[in-house]
Amino acid sequence: DTEVTQTPKHLVMGMTNKKSLKCEQHMGHRAMYWYKQKAKKPPELMFVYSYEKLSINESVPSRFSPECPNSSLLNLHLHALQPEDSALYLCASSQDEVGELFFGEGSRLTVL
Amino acid sequence: GESVGLHLPTLSVQEGDNSIINCAYSNSASDYFIWYKQESGKGPQFIIDIRSNMDKRQGQRVTVLLNKTVKHLSLQIAATQPGDSAVYFCAEAHDSGYSTLTFGKGTMLLVSP
Numbered sequence: 218d219t220e221v222t223q224t225p226k227h228l229v230m231g232m233t234n235k236k237s238l239k240c241e242q243h244m245g246h247r248a249m250y251w252y253k254q255k256a257k258k259p260p261e262l263m264f265v266y267s268y269e270k271l272s273i274n275e276s277v278p279s280r281f282s283p284e285c286p287n288s289s290l291l292n293l294h295l296h297a298l299q300p301e302d303s304a305l306y307l308c309a310s311s312q313d314e315v316g317e318l319f320f321g322e323g324s325r326l327t328v329l
Numbered sequence: 330g331e332s333v334g335l336h337l338p339t340l341s342v343q344e345g346d347n348s349i350i351n352c353a354y355s356n357s358a359s360d361y362f363i364w365y366k367q368e369s370g371k372g373p374q375f376i377i378d379i380r381s382n383m384d385k386r387q388g389q390r391v392t393v394l395l396n397k398t399v400k401h402l403s404l405q406i407a408a409t410q411p412g413d414s415a416v417y418f419c420a421e422a423h424d425s426g427y428s429t430l431t432f433g434k435g436t437m438l439l440v441s442p
Contacts, residue, residue, distance in 0.1 A: 221372075257337050259418050259432030260373065307372050318363075318430065320372030 221321035223308050229327045232298060238324045240291040240308030248314045249291040251283060252307040254323070260307055266291060267314055298328045337416060339437045348406040348440075352419030352433045357400060359421035364393060364404045365432075368415045376404070376417075406438075414440045 221242045230236050240249065248267045252260035265273035266285040274283075280302075282294040291308055305323040342348050354362065360381045365373035379386045379393045379402075386393050392405040402419050419433040 257435070259435055261432075262430065309372075317375050317378075320374070322370070322372045 221308055221310055221319050223306075223321035223324050225324055226322070227325050227327075229329065230295065230298065231329050232300070234298075235294070235296045237295065238293040238306055238308075238326070240293075240321055241289055242310040242319070243289055244310065244312075244319065245288075246310035246312050246319070247288060248311045249285065250309040250311075250318075251291070251293050252309060252320075254305040254307055256304075264293075265314070272314075295326070298326075300328050302326065303328045337435050337437045339439060341439045341441065342409050344409060344411060344440055344442050346409050348404075348409045348413070348438060350404045350406075350417050350436045350438065352402040352404075352436075354400050354402055354419065354421045354433065356421060356431070357397070358423065360424040361422045362393070362395060362402050363420045363422070363430075364391075364402075365418045365420060366413075366415045367418065367435075373418060409438075409440050411440045411442055414438055 224239045228236060250265050251263040253263050254260040262275050263277045264283045269285045269288055280297045284292040284294060303326055305325050307323045308321040309318050311318045340348060340350060363378040364376040366376050367373045377388045377391050377393050379395050384395050390407045394403045404417060406413055416435045416437050418435045420430050423429040
């Protein structure tokens with residue numbers, strides 16, 4: 218199994234809603250990542266978890282809250298988002314923090 | 330890698346041609362360079378990588394060239410096929426890990442039959 222699975226594929230939410238994005242991998246990878254990608258732009262790193270501990274937070278606003286319940290799962294909790302937060306949110310994983318980076322297909326978020 | 334606002338640099342080729350996609354990277358201390366392919370509606374997919382102690386690496390139908398003197402990376406795709414149509418990103422990283430991975434601005438490759 219060389220897949221990173223993200224759910225939901227599409228999410229529409231209002232600015233007062235609370236929602237979560239989920240990511241799962243069963244490759245035994247110990248590093249997991251959240252990236253944000255706006256249209257026609259490259260992915261931008263948001264968070265890195267290494268061995269289930271948050272190791273990198275790229276100055277992401279607190280309305281985005283990551284969680285790593287176990288080594289296979291990564292969540293991104295969303296609250297009080299702004300319309301400019303609308304983007305494709307990509308999850309990725311890698312063996313430790315080196316080796317090939319595997320991306321999921323992303324969750325496309327629209328904030329109304 | 331000039332910024333072009335909402336418009337990606339685009340390379341249009343005919344099926345069967347060879348394609349060359351270029352990338353200027355920014356950090357002379359980067360150890361590791363990767364090319365990713367991103368098809369519409371999908372996440373980036375690893376194509377090929379190269380370490381800074383190499384200047385050329387070949388894969389199946391793809392070749393990556395690294396010129397550290399001018400901080401330039403290129404991806405050559407032989408016998409381009411319609412299925413190669415996608416956005417291609419170069420990325421650079423340090424040996425300390427993928428938390429240092431930085432993507433370039435991307436080039437759209439359009440292959441017509």
